[in-house]
Amino acid sequence: MSFSELAERPETTPYDRLAALGIVLPPPPTPVANFVTHVAEGRLVFLSGQGPTEPDGSQHTGKVGGDVTVADAYGHARLTGINLIAVMHDALGDLARVKRIVKLLGMVNATPEFTEHPAVMNGCSDLFIDVFGARGVHARSAVGFGSLPGQITVEIEAVIAIED
Amino acid sequence: MSFSELAERPETTPYDRLAALGIVLPPPPTPVANFVTHVAEGRLVFLSGQGPTEPDGSQHTGKVGGDVTVADAYGHARLTGINLIAVMHDALGDLARVKRIVKLLGMVNATPEFTEHPAVMNGCSDLFIDVFGARGVHARSAVGFGSLPGQITVEIEAVIAIED
Amino acid sequence: MSFSELAERPETTPYDRLAALGIVLPPPPTPVANFVTHVAEGRLVFLSGQGPTEPDGSQHTGKVGGDVTVADAYGHARLTGINLIAVMHDALGDLARVKRIVKLLGMVNATPEFTEHPAVMNGCSDLFIDVFGARGVHARSAVGFGSLPGQITVEIEAVIAIED
Numbered sequence: 001m002s003f004s005e006l007a008e009r010p011e012t013t014p015y016d017r018l019a020a021l022g023i024v025l026p027p028p029p030t031p032v033a034n035f036v037t038h039v040a041e042g043r044l045v046f047l048s049g050q051g052p053t054e055p056d057g058s059q060h061t062g063k064v065g066g067d068v069t070v071a072d073a074y075g076h077a078r079l080t081g082i083n084l085i086a087v088m089h090d091a092l093g094d095l096a097r098v099k100r101i102v103k104l105l106g107m108v109n110a111t112p113e114f115t116e117h118p119a120v121m122n123g124c125s126d127l128f129i130d131v132f133g134a135r136g137v138h139a140r141s142a143v144g145f146g147s148l149p150g151q152i153t154v155e156i157e158a159v160i161a162i163e164d
Numbered sequence: 165m166s167f168s169e170l171a172e173r174p175e176t177t178p179y180d181r182l183a184a185l186g187i188v189l190p191p192p193p194t195p196v197a198n199f200v201t202h203v204a205e206g207r208l209v210f211l212s213g214q215g216p217t218e219p220d221g222s223q224h225t226g227k228v229g230g231d232v233t234v235a236d237a238y239g240h241a242r243l244t245g246i247n248l249i250a251v252m253h254d255a256l257g258d259l260a261r262v263k264r265i266v267k268l269l270g271m272v273n274a275t276p277e278f279t280e281h282p283a284v285m286n287g288c289s290d291l292f293i294d295v296f297g298a299r300g301v302h303a304r305s306a307v308g309f310g311s312l313p314g315q316i317t318v319e320i321e322a323v324i325a326i327e328d
Numbered sequence: 329m330s331f332s333e334l335a336e337r338p339e340t341t342p343y344d345r346l347a348a349l350g351i352v353l354p355p356p357p358t359p360v361a362n363f364v365t366h367v368a369e370g371r372l373v374f375l376s377g378q379g380p381t382e383p384d385g386s387q388h389t390g391k392v393g394g395d396v397t398v399a400d401a402y403g404h405a406r407l408t409g410i411n412l413i414a415v416m417h418d419a420l421g422d423l424a425r426v427k428r429i430v431k432l433l434g435m436v437n438a439t440p441e442f443t444e445h446p447a448v449m450n451g452c453s454d455l456f457i458d459v460f461g462a463r464g465v466h467a468r469s470a471v472g473f474g475s476l477p478g479q480i481t482v483e484i485e486a487v488i489a490i491e492d
Contacts, residue, residue, distance in 0.1 A: 034286050039302060042325075044370075048303040049305030107307055115478050118477050145308055147276055148281070205430050213471065276474070
């Protein structure tokens, strides 16, 4: 489903689009430590970094560019995006309250010589545009980290804006 | 002092809690280059990254997961949190103006195979909840960087919200 | 041109200062993937990470502290700053609408033992103060990443505030 097609169908909700994509939202992730999954301040909501956790709780691990391919890592970024949407649903009650995905920081657990971080992060960016349409188009950085918690392959944090 | 205990005592101020913890705030850190420790915009204040600098100016250095243990790095994250609180005190005049610790980015100078970033970052998160109570509960990411200035072990930046 | 000199000359515009520095703004960068260069929300504008791309499209690559010197990387951070200003001009129509450079995240593609990230990032910080005067003084973090897209030497993302 292309961005232009979605832009022409503003009456569809994010839930319609999730269903069309065959995505079932998992329960919101439980923080592994002394913090929360999101804090709202004014019209902005800051979301904690999420990772590629499957509904059964297992996580995808490894170094992208080493034992993890770009294609696999794209899928992990998409899965991370699903987990971020689960947080948004939990935080807002209704995904229709998402006015805009503002900014993503895409953190790739990569080898020192890896170059294709944008291709990995597109797994999340493509999903957000599929689900939120024009409201899902965001600013971002997609960069390589030396290590991530539990050696997960990707972690993504987000700033979103909500309707009044 | 637990979070629930603090939540039941809203009349205590952050200064009371700092005193109860035996913490003396240092002077606000001086930026090492051409920038400032914080910028306020509307109700948000963006704090520059701070590190584990002792009151005498010395800094804790090394690679967490290599020559630096998780327990030591937890202490460094706590010390970094104290320095961030010193910036807040300098910026706001009164820590009671902190409405919410919104978002932390916990940057750990770690070996490529390190996995316990959340346990390190709890040194700062635990402190903020001890000092600010419910207002100290935040969103965060805790991730591994390839290197940090002067090879400090941790660096943390923050977004906070202030009362009108 | 010093900060104090600029502070005394509020009547000069950012364009006057760019001209005095001999800087010609390039066209705004085209995102390499499924995102945009900036998103505005309220008085804040979040800018996607930009890199050291020359007007001809070539990029500076390599590891700072390895095959790339601090002096060269300072120049790359300055070039990245020019590209961020090009995005601001494109986003706002008039750079005089920049009320404040709020926060920068300076990402240096460095060797694991590199220590001089602030000296690199000053290339951008110095430029912003030269061009925007007191409005260009910002909070920031300058830290080392394990890898960056295409192995560019530096990437910088920004949060700015705009006039009503």
